[in-house]
Amino acid sequence: MYQDDRIRQVMAKGSRVVVTIKDVAREAKVSVATVSRALNGNSNVTPDTRARIERAAARLRYVPLGAARSLVTRRTQAIGALLPDLFGEFFSELIRGIDLAARARGLHLLVSSTHGNADETATALRAMQGRVDGLLIMSPHVDAGFLRKHLADSVPAVLMDTALRGRRCAHVNIDNFGGASAMTAHLLARGYRNLAFIDGPEANHDARERRRGFEETAAGRHGVTVRFLQGDYSEESGYRAGRELLSTPRRPEAVFAANDMMAIGCLSAFNEAGVRVPDEIALAGFDDIPISRYMHPPLTTVGVQIAQLGHTALERLVTQMQTPDTPEADVTTMACEVVVRASCGSRTDTNGEAVTRQELHIHT
Amino acid sequence: MYQDDRIRQVMAKGSRVVVTIKDVAREAKVSVATVSRALNGNSNVTPDTRARIERAAARLRYVPLGAARSLVTRRTQAIGALLPDLFGEFFSELIRGIDLAARARGLHLLVSSTHGNADETATALRAMQGRVDGLLIMSPHVDAGFLRKHLADSVPAVLMDTALRGRRCAHVNIDNFGGASAMTAHLLARGYRNLAFIDGPEANHDARERRRGFEETAAGRHGVTVRFLQGDYSEESGYRAGRELLSTPRRPEAVFAANDMMAIGCLSAFNEAGVRVPDEIALAGFDDIPISRYMHPPLTTVGVQIAQLGHTALERLVTQMQTPDTPEADVTTMACEVVVRASCGSRTDTNGEAVTRQELHIHT
DNA sequence: AATTGTGATGAAAACGTTTACATTCGCCAG
DNA sequence: CTGGCGAATGTAAACGTTTTCATCACAATT
Numbered sequence: 001m002y003q004d005d006r007i008r009q010v011m012a013k014g015s016r017v018v019v020t021i022k023d024v025a026r027e028a029k030v031s032v033a034t035v036s037r038a039l040n041g042n043s044n045v046t047p048d049t050r051a052r053i054e055r056a057a058a059r060l061r062y063v064p065l066g067a068a069r070s071l072v073t074r075r076t077q078a079i080g081a082l083l084p085d086l087f088g089e090f091f092s093e094l095i096r097g098i099d100l101a102a103r104a105r106g107l108h109l110l111v112s113s114t115h116g117n118a119d120e121t122a123t124a125l126r127a128m129q130g131r132v133d134g135l136l137i138m139s140p141h142v143d144a145g146f147l148r149k150h151l152a153d154s155v156p157a158v159l160m161d162t163a164l165r166g167r168r169c170a171h172v173n174i175d176n177f178g179g180a181s182a183m184t185a186h187l188l189a190r191g192y193r194n195l196a197f198i199d200g201p202e203a204n205h206d207a208r209e210r211r212r213g214f215e216e217t218a219a220g221r222h223g224v225t226v227r228f229l230q231g232d233y234s235e236e237s238g239y240r241a242g243r244e245l246l247s248t249p250r251r252p253e254a255v256f257a258a259n260d261m262m263a264i265g266c267l268s269a270f271n272e273a274g275v276r277v278p279d280e281i282a283l284a285g286f287d288d289i290p291i292s293r294y295m296h297p298p299l300t301t302v303g304v305q306i307a308q309l310g311h312t313a314l315e316r317l318v319t320q321m322q323t324p325d326t327p328e329a330d331v332t333t334m335a336c337e338v339v340v341r342a343s344c345g346s347r348t349d350t351n352g353e354a355v356t357r358q359e360l361h362i363h364t
Numbered sequence: 365m366y367q368d369d370r371i372r373q374v375m376a377k378g379s380r381v382v383v384t385i386k387d388v389a390r391e392a393k394v395s396v397a398t399v400s401r402a403l404n405g406n407s408n409v410t411p412d413t414r415a416r417i418e419r420a421a422a423r424l425r426y427v428p429l430g431a432a433r434s435l436v437t438r439r440t441q442a443i444g445a446l447l448p449d450l451f452g453e454f455f456s457e458l459i460r461g462i463d464l465a466a467r468a469r470g471l472h473l474l475v476s477s478t479h480g481n482a483d484e485t486a487t488a489l490r491a492m493q494g495r496v497d498g499l500l501i502m503s504p505h506v507d508a509g510f511l512r513k514h515l516a517d518s519v520p521a522v523l524m525d526t527a528l529r530g531r532r533c534a535h536v537n538i539d540n541f542g543g544a545s546a547m548t549a550h551l552l553a554r555g556y557r558n559l560a561f562i563d564g565p566e567a568n569h570d571a572r573e574r575r576r577g578f579e580e581t582a583a584g585r586h587g588v589t590v591r592f593l594q595g596d597y598s599e600e601s602g603y604r605a606g607r608e609l610l611s612t613p614r615r616p617e618a619v620f621a622a623n624d625m626m627a628i629g630c631l632s633a634f635n636e637a638g639v640r641v642p643d644e645i646a647l648a649g650f651d652d653i654p655i656s657r658y659m660h661p662p663l664t665t666v667g668v669q670i671a672q673l674g675h676t677a678l679e680r681l682v683t684q685m686q687t688p689d690t691p692e693a694d695v696t697t698m699a700c701e702v703v704v705r706a707s708c709g710s711r712t713d714t715n716g717e718a719v720t721r722q723e724l725h726i727h728t
Numbered sequence: 729a730a731t732t733g734t735g736a737t738g739a740a741a742a743c744g745t746t747t748a749c750a751t752t753c754g755c756c757a758g
Numbered sequence: 759c760t761g762g763c764g765a766a767t768g769t770a771a772a773c774g775t776t777t778t779c780a781t782c783a784c785a786a787t788t
Contacts, residue, residue, distance in 0.1 A: 018438075018744095020744060020745085021745065021746095022744080032745080032746090032768090033747075037766095040746085044765065049766080049767085061514075061515075061516045062516075063490055063493040064744080065494045065743090065745070066495035067494075071429070072746045072747080072773050073745085073746065076430070076431065078474070078495070086456070092455070092456035095459070096477075099477055103476070108474055108476070108491070109475055110473065111475055113463055127472070130429050149425075151425075152425045152426075290655070291654070396739095396774090397740095398738075400776060400777085404776085410735095410737090413737085429773090431773085432774035432775040434775090435744065435775070437743090438743075
């Protein structure tokens, strides 16, 4: 049955010998070209021959070597996602969105985290380039110079939620400004006049935009006072901000945290001090991470369609990969929505679910 | 400055031409072999030559093509993680653990989700094999036959939290039985005698083990009654189970859900009905997902070191990749711990934090 | 001065696949 | 019977890198 030693060796139980297309060809008594054609399904192959080849391939458990295939086709069928971190709900959702879109396109997904280190970001960026067809990048460290230095022209890339508007590649952004502005308007509409804002890390583009959204909407309005506290997006920093707010003589009526984790920390501080939310003080966050609705009270927040962001970014990238001519780098902005729950004193059903959603604009 | 048309073409702004090692060699006026040696750092190259090559490579923004390199070195420097899903805290943590360990080893991480579909699992498994050095697999569909059919002998693999104990590859499991058993003992120790258990999906190995841990520890004890409700790991199913429990004449004193999401759903049902936890009924979960501690009351649960599981699995895989001789496939079991919070009536500090952790055994 | 050793560099083979081109074969029209 | 055609298959080149082996220059030894 087996034609020679090679086949015998390949079939030997537990061996680590790799099966190549030549083995399949030999086993099916055809040339490697025919095997390739049969297995890739495109060209003309006799049903009989095809069946013989498929049987041989299955018997030998042949799987084509991606490297060899990529080398000649100049496609890896993989895209890389470079993210600042893989921890927490935000990135989990983002990866899920990317994965969903990638699998729909038959693309593999290579993930890497940079942990906020610029050198590491550069290393990861370089390491990925040789092995993917395109790159999805979210990182506080990337700017025009960084990309010019570390990103080859041959690699299509899409930047997610980044300040930079270089003409080098496309962007998919979150409407941080609009979302923060809408939430601020919501707070004002509820009658709160004395407001506090817990800031995100200064270096972060999105944190700055959120602050700006709050500031421009609230500041200068008649009878409205604003106050800022520094945070860094961590629950811990939100907790500290909450304590600080309680210790000052004149408490704000409402607190808007630049992300949900800080809002949650702040809520802990309030709960701990026996200050009731929203009766004594209102609280809002940003991101609408899944935990938010389980808080006590459920958190009013700005909903970001995180998975959708990943999906959109990947589709953008695919478009860019398919059109070799550099299209004028465009910017897609994902809309946000105010998700009203109990923490800002809305009427809610007994389950604490959101009862209203205020849609914002979509601007592409 | 530039030697010929090729270089000029390569340097042309915005071009999609890929830079190869030959271009670098030409630019640095050396052979490709020397470029390879210089850039890989190993062999002897004159400092002068090396500098010239590095300058050339940087100027051209050269990055080696992974496919070509892999083809000759027979290493992709990548490992694949095949998971049932990418949604939720559990997988987020797991991926983080894997990524951390992989980056420490200089390995790339390829992720893929199978969404519970057996065919899709097979496809993903096959597609990954040609492009990674090893595989981390977690899936309800893999059994001995499945692997024999779809997994080439040449690919090292580690199975995570799976029933199968084939001799084909190593396993890293969670001590589901031990954890459930310990939690049950904890409930009994607190004086609860009338217990209910919310089951996970029947097909799941871990769900069965958790049930077994509960059953064998509680059943047959003097004065202890047990009751089972079917769930499927979703919050929704936990909610239904909670409603059902409340509607029956004799309520259990304590409810043990096979995972945290169901416990959270159950808690919603209790809160909604105004039934106080833990005063009127105690509640426990399994997994210790990050949300648990933010519940109201914070959830007593079985802690699984999820990130650690990923880390361990990857290290196991690396070991297997380095030793070509198949080592007797071994099984590592990760210990669980009972994390006591307020939902089972323990005394807690004002913050609702865990105040005791009961360590279990570690068995390797 | 001739020989040997050494360290840097170059030439070329190899990796496994796809694909352009060549070959073969059977069939049909003339 | 022959020429031509199309379908099925084979042959071989190419992809970009690493690595083995050979070459070379030059210093150290005889």
